[in-house]
Amino acid sequence: MxxxxxxxxxxxxxxxxxxxxxxxxxxxxxxxxxxxxxxxxxxxxxxxxxxxxxxxxxxxxxxxxxxxxxxxVSTPTEGLILHSWNGKTLARFGTLPGIDPTRFVMxxxxxxxxxxxxxxxxxxxxxxxxxxxxxxxxxxxxxxxxxxxxxxxxxxxxxxxxxxxxxxxxxxxxxxxQFAGTAGFGAMVHVDDVPPTEGWMHMTFGKRCFFAWQVFPDGTGIWFINLPVPQPLSVNQQRERGAAYWLDHLRQLCADDNTPAARMLAATEPETMLFAGSAENMPLPxxxxxxxxxxxxxxxxxxxxxxxxxxxxxxxxxxxxxxxxxxxxxxxxxxxxxxxxxxxxxxxxxxxxxxxxxxxxxxxxxxxxxxxxxxxxxxxxxxxxxxxxxxxxxxxxxxxxxxxx
Ligand SMILES: Cc1cc2nc3c(=O)[nH]c(=O)nc-3n(C[C@H](O)[C@H](O)[C@H](O)COP(=O)(O)OP(=O)(O)OC[C@H]3O[C@@H](n4cnc5c(N)ncnc54)[C@H](O)[C@@H]3O)c2cc1C
The missing domain is CATH 3.50.50.60 (FAD/NAD(P)-binding domain)
Structure with missing residues (x-):
């Protein structure tokens, strides 16, 4: 000092x-x-x-x-497109004038x-x-x-x-x-049958869960799901059930929604699946x-x-x-x-x-x-x-x- x-x-x-x-x-x-x-x-x-x-x-x-x-080590993105479960576009959030784009980074x-x-x-x-x-x-x-x-x-x-x-x-x-009401899952996949999203991240408020995806020009894609859960679900609890269980369960939950979830989940190697546990944030005063x-x-x-x-x-x-x-x-x-x-x-x-x-x-x-x-x-x-x-x-x-x- x-x-x-x-x-x-x-x-x-x-x-x-x-x-x-x-x-x-x-x-x-x-x-x-x-x-x-x-x-x-x-x-x-x-x-x-x-x-x-x-x-x-x-x-x-x-x-x-x-x-x-x-x-x-990162790439600029175009923005976000929000959809309802039936595929209808709810909103597009592009890059704002005078502000750099959000960047995607591993x-x-x-x-x-x-x-x-x-x-x-x-x-x-x-x-x-x-x-x-x-x-x-x-x-x-x-x-x-x-x-x-x-x-x-x-x-x-x-x-x-x-x-x-x-x-x-x-x-x-x-x-x-504090627990924010959802649990997270995701993976990086290779997909030939889902078109590249040209820099946009798509997000769907599905009937039973929230599904987001982006596909890059080389066919590499990422997806993540926020699943509403009544009580906290830890990473260990997610792992105990195993990736195969979750891939099947999430596929069923996404079945009614107009998204490429089924194809992206099918392309996911179980050993590469990411478990993020419950979403949490620090409480406000x-x-x-x-x-x-x-x-x-x-x-x-x-x-x-x-x-x-x-x-x-x-x-x-x-x-x-x-x-x-x-x-x-x-x-x-x-x-x-x-x-x-x-x-x-x-x-x-x-x-x-x-x-x-x-x-x-x-x-x-x-x-x-x-x-x-x-x-x-x-x-x-x-x-x-x-x-x-x-x-x-x-x-x-x-x-x-x-x-x-
Ligand atoms: C699934 C998920 C997706 C996310 N997506 C995004 C996103 O898209 N964009 C975004 O901006 N943020 C995102 N976040 C949030 C982001 O990861 C965090 O806000 C960020 O990592 C905070 O950085 P930090 O350094 O404060 O904490 P951390 O990155 O958690 O780092 C804390 C470090 O402290 C170490 N540590 C812990 N306890 C001790 C101890 N007792 N002694 C010594 N070291 C210790 C840990 O090992 C760790 O290395 C996401 C988070 C999650 C869980």
């Missing part, structure tokens, strides 16, 4: 997913030494599945010079690009370090890991995801992630409960602080934005003020997005009556909504060098 200014000089960044490396790189750029501690034994090279990276997320990466590394490629960028900047990632406790004194904060080792710095940043341990260290009574983002020298970022529902397409991008903003605040302000300002800058935006995307999720889990109302109302709602009304989500330029007041 700089004794004259009260600003931090070193940081322990817990979690090597998306928020972790981005925070560490932003801190290094701010002149703060950062080390990443990741629970897994090595880099996450085999994590499956693709994801959408929103333009605001890429803007945040641009603020620290990492945007091009991520552009190199999760493993995104993790790899961020890891390499951090390595190139000389940032150390220490693997096999699962944080279990942290203690603070006037000189710093010490993290204790499951293997009995410790590490000390001026500040400890919890970028340890939705099931964050650091969140519980900050507040043992912190609210847990209520009168009686609110996730504390910081305490003393401990602070949260990314999903640990503010996870929107996984189907929002915003989780990774909000994580990148918060990571960069946290580093700016720590660079320019003494510790307590830095953490207060960070929260002030970020909470209104992330909570607004969590609220909006929770609404999307409830549309996916609609019952038969709600489904008819939804399909009747959505086209008009989308027609009336001006494209600009969505722009605030996707436009979030950060001037990294601008001082934080």
């Amino acid at each position: 700089d004794t004259k200014t009260g600003k931090v000089r070193s940081a322990l960044v817990v979690g090597g997913g998306i928020a972790g490396p981005v925070t560490a790189m932003a801190l290094e750029q701010a002149g703060i030494k950062a080390t990443i501690f990741e629970a897994y034994d090595g880099p996450a090279e085999n994590v499956g599945g693709g994801m959408g990276l929103s333009p605001n997320g890429v803007q945040a990466l641009d603020a620290i010079g990492v945007g091009d590394a991520v552009r190199a 999760r493993a490629e995104l993790f790899g690009a961020l890891r390499r960028a951090a390595e190139e900047r000389g940032i150390e990632t220490v693997y096999g370090k699962r944080i279990v406790d942290a203690t603070e004194d006037a000189d710093g904060v010490t993290a204790r890991f499951e293997d009995g080792t410790t590490a000390t710095a001026d500040v400890l940043i919890g970028a340890d995801g939705l099931r964050s341990t650091v969140r519980r260290l900050i507040d043992p009574a912190a609210p847990a992630p 209520t009168k009686t409960s609110r996730v504390a983002w910081s305490r003393g020298r401990l602070v949260l970022t990314g999903d640990a602080a503010h996870a929107p529902s996984s189907s929002s397409g915003q989780g990774a991008s909000l994580a990148a934005e918060s990571a960069v903003e946290l580093a700016r605040c720590l660079r320019d302000l003494p510790l307590p003020q830095a953490l207060a300002r960070y929260e002030e800058l970020r909470r209104p935006r992330v909570e607004r997005i969590i609220k909006e995307t929770a609404r999307t999720n409830s549309r996916k889990a609609a019952g038969p009556v709600a489904r008819v109302i939804r399909d009747a109302l959505l086209p008009t709602m989308f027609k009336l909504a001006k494209p600009e009304s969505r722009a605030w989500q996707f436009r979030y330029p950060i001037d990294f060098d601008a001082p934080v007041a």
Whole structure:
């Protein structure tokens, strides 16, 4: 800690997913030494599945010079087309004027690009370090890991995801992630009998589940399904039933809908099927409960602080934005003020997005009556909504060098 200014000089960044490396790189750029501690034994090279990276997320990466590394491993998309179960188009969401397109990236490629960028900047990632406790004194904060080792710095940043341990260290009574009513399945397939979608992702609010697909010019396709479930379904519970069971079950559930689900499910190799467990998000504050983002020298970022529902397409991008903003605040302000300002800058935006995307999720889990109302109302709602009304989500330029007041 700089004794004259009260600003931090070193940081322990817990979690090597998306928020972790981005925070560490932003801190290094701010002149703060950062080390990443990741629970897994090595880099996450085999994590499956693709994801959408929103333009605001890429803007945040641009603020620290990492945007091009991520552009190199991702492809721009045209947008989304929403359908009702019978194939009727409910809405098209193309790229907004003046805003870059959302990019499609394989999760493993995104993790790899961020890891390499951090390595190139000389940032150390220490693997096999699962944080279990942290203690603070006037000189710093010490993290204790499951293997009995410790590490000390001026500040400890919890970028340890939705099931964050650091969140519980900050507040043992912190609210847990909440179940969003659906469970996720997906796969990457090769299909000859489903036409390429020319950069568009199609999404169908089916009679019994939500089906999304995109097919690339070489016949590679991705699909994912959000299945309304009455109670949480864990990845282990999904696995126990086995891929063959789910492929058959999902095929039956999608049978009435006008989509290529049957062909894409039939083309899925059971061993490549992805189980995503239940969709969850961090609850919004209520009168009686609110996730504390910081305490003393401990602070949260990314999903640990503010996870929107996984189907929002915003989780990774909000994580990148918060990571960069946290580093700016720590660079320019003494510790307590830095953490207060960070929260002030970020909470209104992330909570607004969590609220909006929770609404999307409830549309996916609609019952038969709600489904008819939804399909009747959505086209008009989308027609009336001006494209600009969505722009605030996707436009979030950060001037990294601008001082934080
Ligand atoms: C099925 C699914 C689809 C999604 N699709 C999208 C999408 O299309 N677009 C989008 O923007 N977002 C999407 N998301 C959300 C996105 O994945 C998250 O918002 C994003 O990964 C958050 O990044 P993070 O770094 O905060 O957390 P994570 O990526 O979860 O990283 C946390 C890291 O911390 C480590 N860790 C955990 N506990 C400890 C501990 N005790 N000690 C040390 N390390 C620890 C973990 O191993 C992990 O590496 C999706 C999520 C899911 C589940």
